[in-house]
Amino acid sequence: MAKHATFSVIFVPRAKKNTEQKREKLYARITVDGLRVEMSLARDLSTGLFNTKAQRCLGTNSESRQINDFLSIVNSDLNEIRKKLMLEGKEITAELIKARYKGLPDPDDIPDPTVLELYDEHNRKFKELIGTKNHSPSTYQRHLTSRGHVAAFIQHQYGKNDLTWEKVDFSFLSDFEHYFKAVRKCNHNSTMKYIKNFGKVIRTALGEGYLIRNPFEKFKLSYETVDREILTQKEVDQMIALDIKLNRLDKVRDLFVFCIHTGVSFCDVIKLRMNHIYEDQDGTKWIKNKRLKTGVEFMVPVLPEVQKIIDKYADHPERQMEGSVIPEISNQNYNGYLKEVAMRCEIDKNLSSHIARHTFATTIAMNNGAPLEVVSKMLGHRDTKTTQIYAKIQEKAIKSGMRNLL
Structure with a gap:
C-alpha cells in the first residue's frame, strides 16, 4: 500500500x-x-x-x-x-x-471495454429505449451505421479489429475525418455528422474513466453552409400535370406531391394511417401524428391536392387491410424513381424527400403567408430556430426572382 x-x-x-x-x-x-x-x-x-x-x-x-x-x-x-x-x-x-x-x-x-465493445453496449441500451423521448428507430439505425464506420476505420487505419480507448485522441479524430473524405468520399457535413455520432460514445468513455482527455478539446466540429434546393410553384404544377402511364412512377409522383403539400417526411408518410386524419368542428381536415425521428407532434391541414391523392387510393388493398394513406414503397426505389420523374418533368434538380419538405415550408407555406411559428408546428420542429433555415431559403429565392425580373 x-x-x-x-x-x-x-x-x-x-x-x-x-x-x-x-x-x-x-x-x-x-x-x-x-x-x-x-x-x-x-x-x-x-x-x-x-x-x-x-x-x-x-x-x-x-x-x-x-x-x-x-x-x-x-x-x-x-x-x-x-x-x-x-x-x-x-x-x-x-x-x-x-x-x-x-x-x-x-x-x-476487470478490463476496460474496448471501443467497439462500448459502442455495442451503447447501442444495446439505446435499442431498449426505442419509443421513449429521443430514442427513435431511425436514430438507432444511425448509431448502428456509425458503429460500422468506426469498425471499418479501425481496420483501415490500424489493421486491427478493435482498439483500447487510450488510442482515441485528437490524431484518431483527425485521421477519422480524413478517412471519411478520402476513402469513403463523404462531403464535409456528412463527415462531421458521423464523427458527432461517435462523440456520444466518447462522452460515455470519459464519464466511466476509460478516457482521460477529451479528444474534442482540440478537434472542433464544423459545418459548411449548404444551399437547400426547393421546387418553384411552376415546377410543382409541372409534376402534378404530368401524365404518367407507368404505375410505379405514378405512385412515386403521388407520394412526392403528398410530401410537397404536407411537409411530412418520407418515413412518416409511409407510416401514416387513415386514423391519423380527422375533421374538426369547422369541417377542416387535418393530419396529426408524431415524427418517428424525434417523437415531436406535427399537425398539417389536408390541402386539395392531398385530398385528391387520399381519394385516389381509397380502394387500394393496403388501405383496405392496414388503413395506409399511401401504398408503401422502399426508400431506395423511391429515390431512384424520383430521378426518372424529374427527367420526365424536365426538372433539372436532384429530387429527394428532403426537397419535398423544403418546398412545403417555403413555396407552399411561407409564400402563401404562413407564419414561421405555424410552419414550425406543421413540420414538427421542437422550436422555431430549426425552422428559420426555411426563412433564409425563401429570402434567397425572392432575391433570385427579383434579379430575373430586373
Whole structure:
C-alpha cells in the first residue's frame, strides 16, 4: 500500500419504497480517504429501531439483538478485508473493499471495454429505449451505421479489429475525418455528422474513466453552409400535370406531391394511417401524428391536392387491410424513381424527400403567408430556430426572382 488510508464504516437505515409496511433497509457506508461507497446489506428492520448516532439498535427485544449481532459481524468482516488488502500491498479504496465483501472481482482486475465493445453496449441500451423521448428507430439505425464506420476505420487505419480507448485522441479524430473524405468520399457535413455520432460514445468513455482527455478539446466540429434546393410553384404544377402511364412512377409522383403539400417526411408518410386524419368542428381536415425521428407532434391541414391523392387510393388493398394513406414503397426505389420523374418533368434538380419538405415550408407555406411559428408546428420542429433555415431559403429565392425580373 502506497500510504496509510483513513477508513471508516457507518450503517444507515433507509425507508423501503413502494410498500405500506413500516420497514427500513440497512446500508453500509464505507469511506476511505474521504471517498465513500454504499452497499445494501440485504437486511431490513422495523422503522425507527436503529439509532444512527449510537450505530446500533436500542432496546433488548429479539429483533434489536439480532440486528446488532449482524452489524458487528459485518463491521468485523469489513475490517478483516482491509487488513488482508494491507498485507497484499493493495491500494485500498472503498470500491475495492465493497467488491471483496460482495465476492466480486477486484475493480482493477476487470478490463476496460474496448471501443467497439462500448459502442455495442451503447447501442444495446439505446435499442431498449426505442419509443421513449429521443430514442427513435431511425436514430438507432444511425448509431448502428456509425458503429460500422468506426469498425471499418479501425481496420483501415490500424489493421486491427478493435482498439483500447487510450488510442482515441485528437490524431484518431483527425485521421477519422480524413478517412471519411478520402476513402469513403463523404462531403464535409456528412463527415462531421458521423464523427458527432461517435462523440456520444466518447462522452460515455470519459464519464466511466476509460478516457482521460477529451479528444474534442482540440478537434472542433464544423459545418459548411449548404444551399437547400426547393421546387418553384411552376415546377410543382409541372409534376402534378404530368401524365404518367407507368404505375410505379405514378405512385412515386403521388407520394412526392403528398410530401410537397404536407411537409411530412418520407418515413412518416409511409407510416401514416387513415386514423391519423380527422375533421374538426369547422369541417377542416387535418393530419396529426408524431415524427418517428424525434417523437415531436406535427399537425398539417389536408390541402386539395392531398385530398385528391387520399381519394385516389381509397380502394387500394393496403388501405383496405392496414388503413395506409399511401401504398408503401422502399426508400431506395423511391429515390431512384424520383430521378426518372424529374427527367420526365424536365426538372433539372436532384429530387429527394428532403426537397419535398423544403418546398412545403417555403413555396407552399411561407409564400402563401404562413407564419414561421405555424410552419414550425406543421413540420414538427421542437422550436422555431430549426425552422428559420426555411426563412433564409425563401429570402434567397425572392432575391433570385427579383434579379430575373430586373
